[in-house]
Amino acid sequence: MEKKEMLYEGKAKQVFATDNPDQVVVRFKDDATAFNAQKRGSVDLKGEMNNAITTLIFEYLNEKGIKTHFIKQLDEREQLVKKVSIIPLEMVVRNYSAGSMAQRLGVEEGIKSPVTIFDICYKKDELGDPLINDHHAVFLGAATYEELDEMYELTSDINEILIDLFDKMNIILVDFKIELGKTSDGEIILADEISPDTCRLWDKDTMKKLDKDRFRRDLGEVTEAYVEIYNRLKVALGK
Ligand code: C5P
Structure with a gap:
């Protein structure tokens, strides 16, 4: 899998294209916003923790029969997901x-x-x-x-x-x-x-x-x- 150009940047995550048109990479950032981005900051380790927590929860939901976009965790900040x-x-x-x-x-x-x-x-x-x-x-x-x-x-x-x-x-x-x-x-x-x-x-x-x-x-x-x-x-x- 090859990571390509950034498709989207949100408040807490970035999304990148891959060489597979049906899959994208999500990267979790440490940036934090609240109240419609009126409050901004950064939380140490937040990106890594949210990536790890989302991975565990989505894997668990998949096991329980819930269909999710999650494919696999790639590293501490990134996961591979189905494009939707x-x-x-x-x-x-x-x-x-x-x-x-x-x-x-x-x-x-x-x-x-x-x-x-x-x-x-x-x-x-x-x-x-x-x-x-x-x-x-x-x-x-x-x-x-x-x-x-x-x-x-x-x-x-x-x-x-x-x-x-x-x-x-x-x-x-x-x-x-x-x-x-x-x-x-x-x-x-x-x-x-x-x-x-x-x-x-x-x-x-x-x-x-x-x-x-x-x-x-x-x-x-x-x-x-x-x-x-x-x-x-x-x-x-x-x-
Ligand atoms: O702000 P409110 O009470 O409506 O939020 C309800 C839940 O939805 C909270 O758990 C909050 O973290 C979450 N939420 C969110 N993203 C938003 C708004 C709310 O994750 N943009």
């Missing part, structure tokens, strides 16, 4: 109140929801990725109603698997965001990453935040939190 066209919708799942939902609804963080809450956001930097509903997504041409049904089901299956996995790590999966992509033959699969950048993860005993909120809210010990998640994940998966 990313559906411009962020699929957010919430098991507890936190973050933007707690703010929007005027409730405290940490209230366990009796139902699984799904939000979708339109991926559009200029607009700050606004919260939308299914009808807006269809209006925008981002997905059909049938595709949205499939996307919610896939997201829900992933949530069930991850709740159990993090539970084994003594961690509450508060909420997370995933991105789905379409392969060249039209299949919808999990893409992007699942890491402390994209999940809220609280230690069950201490409720300590072990995720990007440490960066967003200047809580300190950011690298330590990412390393802690990686270490607990390795133990839970016997790696």
Whole structure:
């Protein structure tokens, strides 16, 4: 496999072409942004940790029958993945109140929801990725109603698997965001990453935040939190 030109640079990752038109290389950076890039910084080891954590989680999800773009880890910062066209919708799942939902609804963080809450956001930097509903997504041409049904089901299956996995790590999966992509033959699969950048993860005993909120809210010990998640994940998966 030969790595070729950069196709895309995002806030936390770069994507490179390869000599295979169906495969791309994803490179994880240490750069961190929050609040629609109004806050910028860098977190030591973040790229390596998110690459390693995403690798372990995507391999585990593959074993559990979830189709993902992941092919293999290449080195500390890079992984080889199937090329997909990313559906411009962020699929957010919430098991507890936190973050933007707690703010929007005027409730405290940490209230366990009796139902699984799904939000979708339109991926559009200029607009700050606004919260939308299914009808807006269809209006925008981002997905059909049938595709949205499939996307919610896939997201829900992933949530069930991850709740159990993090539970084994003594961690509450508060909420997370995933991105789905379409392969060249039209299949919808999990893409992007699942890491402390994209999940809220609280230690069950201490409720300590072990995720990007440490960066967003200047809580300190950011690298330590990412390393802690990686270490607990390795133990839970016997790696
Ligand atoms: O900010 P909000 O509370 O809506 O975030 C919900 C979940 O989605 C959090 O776990 C957050 O880390 C994740 N998220 C993300 N990328 C975004 C927005 C939210 O990974 N652009």
